[in-house]
Amino acid sequence: MNEVVLNMPLALVGYYEPWWVQILKAVIIFAVGLQLVPMVLIVERKLLGRFQHRVGPNRVGPFGMLQPIADILKLLTKEDFRPRTSVGFIFALAPIISMVTAIAAWAIIPFSNTQDIFGTEVGFYGVDPSVGVLYAFAFGAIAFYGLMLGGWASGSKYSFLGAMRAAAQLISYEVSQGLALVGVIMMAGTLSLTEVVEAQQAEGWYVFPQIVGFIIFVIAGFAETNRAPFDLPEADAELVGGYSTEYGGGRFASFFFAEYLNVLVISGLTVTMFLGGWDIPFWDEPGWIHPFVVLFKISLFVFFFIWVRATLPRLRYDQLMSFGWKILLPLATVNALVTAILVVVID
């Protein structure tokens, strides 16, 4: 049936770039992600200010632009405090899990296909595994332990309840999120994110044929990233601060950072799966423009996240659960089924 290839070293399977390109690429992607988070922070505070008819931060630097730097410096220079009732080892481990999984998931967002840079073929993405978007879901699954362990190890009931809510919310909406992508994967016929974008360059953006999947994915994305209106895990009126109540200083900064990086990851996945990734319709764009196109589309989505936060009130917990299980999940299932039938009928 298939030709058997004997004993290929692991490094040769699926990778064709020299090692220094891989290291350079990892550093650049990491650095870009790291720089984006403070920018999202200041943009969010400024925009929330505008939405609420006030100015927003305007003291640190020109137009308050250095506010996130000041915030981060403040957090990092604070004492690493932990409550007497907490479990030290896990308490310290939890923010690290959150941070590592968020950064690992960021590696999958493709900014372009392979480009020729000074004679070296370089893929403009961290990794492009054959399992594609499952990679992001795998790290999303591990990210749960960051929130859960953080809440549990704090030894405080507000943290614990926040963690429980986060856990229930994550597993409820993860299923719908995955099912919403099944339609796209069936239409593209591949799991690889770069190939999904290439399929969209050929067939048009999937946001139009997969509009139901798109809406489900975005709603589930709000829930997965614990953003308003699904920010129940940290509902400050009920739970003080949720799973991160007892955290301060650098550890809190890690949780905070991971949350915003997750917003970027979800935006990036949406752009890749539904909005054509680096594609500009009706234009054969040059290769160097691709990363900027992706970043522009991601920033549009981040703006949408902030807009929704400023507009919608928080859901009640039972509303959240019944919405996830009784509306979103059946809808996602029906969407996957209908897409499957249509793909077979049209082909």
Next chain:
Amino acid sequence: MAEVVFIFASIGVIAGAIGTIALRNPFYSVLALVSHLLALAALFLLLRAEFLAAAQVVVYAGAVMVLYVFVVAYIGGDKAALAAPAGGRLKVISALFATVLLVELCIAMVGSGLTVLGTQGTGFFPAFGTPEEIGRLLLTKFLLAFEVTSMLLLIAAVGAVVLARRRAGLEVPGHLSVGELVRGEFDHVNLPGRPGAELDKGTASGARLETQAENAGLPRG
């Protein structure tokens, strides 16, 4: 590179497995099992089974173990001891089962797995372990097994619901249609034991949180 990953993943797998059975605190036991499953996923990656590795993390570490962590964190707490040490008869039986399992695994390894042992490693074809290949096999060669397994899972899910209702002292209602279930109209069937029933009926969120926290065993310290 592959050897280093193998050594570390193997240590993780074995340490996780030992930790799962040796740790006294059920919460740490579950965490050890999670680390065991993650290390196992790394081993799958070494075997070029990328899909299996991702599925392992998403399904086991991400879904099954999440429920374990959930339940243990809610009702286990870190003060609740596990069951008393096993008695004499139980020890004999468990040793017997362990021996049987060992013999069985040895037979399986000697029978088939030994061909992969060696410094060269086993041969594979390029599409091995990819989602396409697994999907193709599931829908052609292993279709029957696949369908039977899904049927078994469905039966298990329905059975779990029925058993849970019986244990809660509820008669199994014969007149609850699927439409009513979807619309959430189960008030006329009277289900006080339904999960989340107390959440629906809670009056103030503050009072609800208190009971939840007490159920979780947090303030009893």
